[in-house]
Amino acid sequence: MTVRLTLLCAAARAERDVRFADVPLDERALRQARAVAGTLPTAATLYTAPSQRCRQTAQALGWDAVTVEPALRDIDMGSWHGRTLDEVAASDGPGLVAWMSDPGAAPHGGESVAEVCERVSNWLDGLSGDAGRVLAVVEQAVARAAVVRVLDAPHRSFWNVDVPPLSTVQLTGRDGRWNLRMGAVAGHSL
Template sequence: MTTRVMLVSPAAGDAQREVRFDDDGPLSEAGLRRARAVAGNLPSADRVAVSPSVRCRRTAAEIGLPGESEPAPSGCAMGRWRGRTLAEVAGAEGEGVSAWLSDPDFAGHGGESLRELCERTGEWLAGLVATPGRVLAVVEVDVVRAAAVCALRGPVEVFWRLDVPPLTVTELSGRGGRWNLGLGRALRRD
């Protein structure tokens, strides 16, 4: 049987506008309005998963998606960079930022490397295949990117080449460890 995983990227929060390493902050007012505008326009699903971040849980609530938060599809752990702006970190640790953008094994910030994020996301996807059906998950943008890398069995370095706008659905369908990928369908009010 086929498993279909529909990954919904969360509405925007202030961290994205400020180019801030996620600090688990709330949605912006504009993000809240956009989430409410697409409420009720979700595909049906047998199971629901929600990343534990405030942004994902609030997005799920605003779009009318009941579900428990799960730790497995959480965003990349950014260690001591969490909550700081990219400009601030680049000013203090320029070589570290360069390494983070070019070396998928870099974890010099004390958190998780991109390779570790992709491996963890791949394990989560493999677990979902065990029970065929449709899964709808509100997950952080970096989890959507990692899932696309895993689905395509691409090199981790392509992670940075994937853009995921807020409130879009990326669909994975597959079985037996093979995935097809449908990218970035916008959630729209019909």
């Protein structure tokens, strides 16, 4: 049976200084999440990453019976956790450059991009073939890693995948083989 997986990137606060941290959603982000609730396909299985922003997004979508899945957690930022990108660039510029250019680098002591890609790949391949339609609220890093896996792209491609808040990535899979499914324009039938 084919698994139809929709990954929804969690809502996000409108902040200029993005932090490597899990911050609660503001009312604007919650309102935006509620607005997309009716646009998602129905699914028998609902997952969310363990972060506060992912759980709040799932709650805003009206999901009651949702499974918190640790494999969908955000990248572990180690010693950079809680800091802004500008702060990290000022205090550990070479480390930041290494982390963004070498998928195996983890200068912060947390996870490397390659490790996140491997974790997400293992989760995808572990989904039961009879799962049917699955929806999951995930972190941007998880959505990026899923696209890298499905396209069998090199891990260095991770940073070339742009996943805005509340955007979806649709995948179909069977027997460990995954496909990226592009959406049609609403109201247009092919």
